[in-house]
Each structure stands twice: as structure tokens, then as C-alpha cells.
Amino acid sequence: MTTRTTQTIVRFSAPFMLPGFDAEQPVGDYLVDQDEELLEVSSRLAWRRVAAFIHLPAIGIDGHTHQMAPIDPADLDAAIEKGHQLS
Template sequence: MTSRTTQTFVHFSAPFRLPDFDTLQPAGDYRVDHDEEAIEGASWLAWRRVGAFIHLPGIGMRGSTHQMVPINPADLEAALEKDRQP
């Protein structure tokens, strides 16, 4: 099965928390990796997301460790939408 990882970057203007996170994360830019696999048997190229990971700490932030934490893409979208609200 063919797979790929795509990267996106998200920005939070305010500190945020995602479900299953132990601590509040600071505002800033974060890299998000999306793991996808090809849908076989289709006559066109299609991909199915099988995992998403956020990199902590955020870009340009200092931390003693760096980690990739699995996230639910719907939870990330909800947190970003909440961050955009005044």
C-alpha cells in the first residue's frame, strides 16, 4: 500500500488546549503532519487520512524535548476555529 506524509503549519494567536493534552500550549506556530494512504482500486488517485500529529513545542519555542503527539484532526480544527473568534 502506498502512503505519504504531508506537512501543514497552523497558527494559534492565544494559548490553546486539545483533548488529551496535559498542559495548555502557548500561542505560536505549530507543524502538523498528516499520514495518508492511497485508496486502492480507484480509477483516480485518492488518499485517506490515517493519522495526524502535532509537533511540540511550537516552531521557534525552546523546550527541553521535542515530540510528535497524535491528534484528532477534528479537534485541531475546532481549536483553530475557537482561536479565530474574537
């Protein structure tokens, strides 16, 4: 199966918490990698998101360590939506 990875920047305007995180993350812009697999349906091509990873800390925040943490794509969508409702 063919896969691809896309990278986007997600802006959180309020501190946020995702399942599996030990601490709340601060406001900021975060790089998010999303892995997708190709679906061949009839005569159309479509991509289905199968994994997501967030780069910590936020862009521009100096930290001693940088990590890429796996996150559930649905949890990411919910956190983004919650942030939009708060702003």
C-alpha cells in the first residue's frame, strides 16, 4: 500500500492537553506530521489518515530536548476544535 507523510503547522491559542501527555502544552505553533495511506476507490484516489505525530516543544520555544510524540488524529482534531471554541 502506498503511504505519504504531510507536515502542517497547527496553532493552539490556549494551553492544551492530549491523552498520553504528562503535562499541559503551552500556547504556540506546533509542527504536526500526518501519515496517510492511499485508498483506491472506483476511479478515484483518496487518502486516509492513519497516524499523527506532534513535534514538542512549540516552534520558537527553546528547550533542552525536542521530541516527536504520537497522537491519535481524532484527539488532535478535538483539541484544535476546542481551541477554536475558546478563542
